[in-house]
Amino acid sequence: MWEKFKKKKETKPKEEKEYPIVDITLDVFKKAIQDYSRQLPGDIPLSVIINEDLTIDYQLLAPILKGIPKQTYYMSKETYEIFEENDYQLALEIDAVQQAVDKYMRQTDELPVIQGDPYKKVSFHKLESLNLLQHRPKHHFYITNDEFLITYDKPQ
Known part of the structure; x- marks a missing residue:
């Protein structure tokens, strides 16, 4: 009963430390x-x-x-790869393509790669055929063996 008359403690928001x-x-x-x-x-x-x-x-x-x-x-939210400012578009593309690849694999149970490509180059055509890409990226992407993550570095 007396709870409503008690003074509530004021909490001060934590101040963020200033860094140079x-x-x-x-x-x-x-x-x-x-x-x-x-x-x-x-x-x-x-x-x-x-x-x-x-x-x-x-x-x-x-x-x-x-x-x-x-x-x-x-x-990148998808691959955790870090990009400098001049590679911002690449960061956006890698996230969009990785999401599209993941959705494609869930829908078809296969990799969206160009048939017969030894480097496992991502087929934008296959992704577009299922409306998984909003626009075609400027870069080429390849699927790695590491959890089917994509990379823009062509495998050797």
């Missing part, structure tokens, strides 16, 4: 993401650091980097 803007190389940035992922509890995916526009939440990495990167980096 610093030059961070891609290699250092990748290492910071690896370090951050090792700290995550097992049930939390690494994708928590990826914003909707594929930018990365630098505040989460700032304690590791001891600063906020001056550069803009992007990360």
